Amino acid sequence: MEIYSVIEDKVRKGIRLSRADGVALFACQDVAWLGMLADLVRQRISGDYVYFNVNRHINLTNICTARCRFCAFGCDADSQQSYEMTKEQVLAIAAQAAQDPALRELHIVSGLHPTWPLAYYFDIIASLKAKFPHLHLKAFTAVEIHYFAKQAGITIEETLRRFKAAGVDSLPGGGAEILSDRVREQLCPNKANSEEWLAVAKAAHQMGLRSNASMLYGHVETMEERVDHLLALRELQDETDGFQTFICFPFHPKNTELNEAVRRTSLWDEMKTMAISRLLLDNFRNIKAYWVMLTLPVAQLSLGFGANDIDGTVSEEKIIHAAGGKAETSLSQAAIIRTIRETGRIPVERDSMYNIIRVLE
Ligand code: SF4
Structure with missing residues (x-):
């Protein structure tokens, strides 16, 4: 059809795709053609390099006031599954993980705890930074930052400033879900709305804290809402250039209200969705195939559909597995390297800011 040859021509010439193009791409079932176009863009941006890092996830608590309908991780304080980590437990986990000299990052996200004071989080971050100054602390989604600020009665900027001073180095990209208030009203009315999520990301970027962006899709959203979500991220990226990578999460319904x-x-x-994200997000350098969500074989296939990053070793991922995620909870570096090499690409170990640590030609 005419529109698809126009889109292909635009992509080949590096011309930005419009909203109508995005909607047309979601209506297209020629997945091989979509993959070919996305791969062209991926090749242009990062050649044959596929990035990974060595990291450890820590989820401080699963007690959460928001109780989003799509989430199998968050629970009430009196639930049998609930847990809360003390500072000592967090430090012990970090110490154990840091025995691996290759570890570079702690990825910290949690439920929205009803009573923990902001000082508790600052103390954890400052203590981690003091003990492990070489580790990058990627901590607290825009949703958490918004919640902390509201609870403490201070501004977003002040909250971010204090976390940065305590030792937070960047923000993860979770909590964006679909940036549509229609969708959020149905699925997660008790946390930051679209505008608030974007405002936190913008404030973080403006004070030099980079962050990631994400999309949780495959629940109640329309294809137009997926496109609008991607374009909202693209627009903010035009303004701040503060997003490092984009991650799209397919929704796992098991153990959630939407099952x-x-x-x-x-x-x-x-x-x-992977390919269209690569095509619409022309100002994002990196598109991540998060193997925990996708499973390793699907993450590997994604490398042919526009992805140039496969995330990290992770260790003990809890959030996706609560919703029935089938992937392992951690991966060895050797397994990641082998997975990338099988595609004919070059594994590149990176740090959290995408500086190259080593190229495994
Ligand atoms: S998605 Fe996050 S905010 Fe929502 S219930 Fe789960 S842990 Fe809480």
């Missing part, structure tokens, strides 16, 4: 109502996304949809 009966929503089917797990198909591989077809996952590859289409």
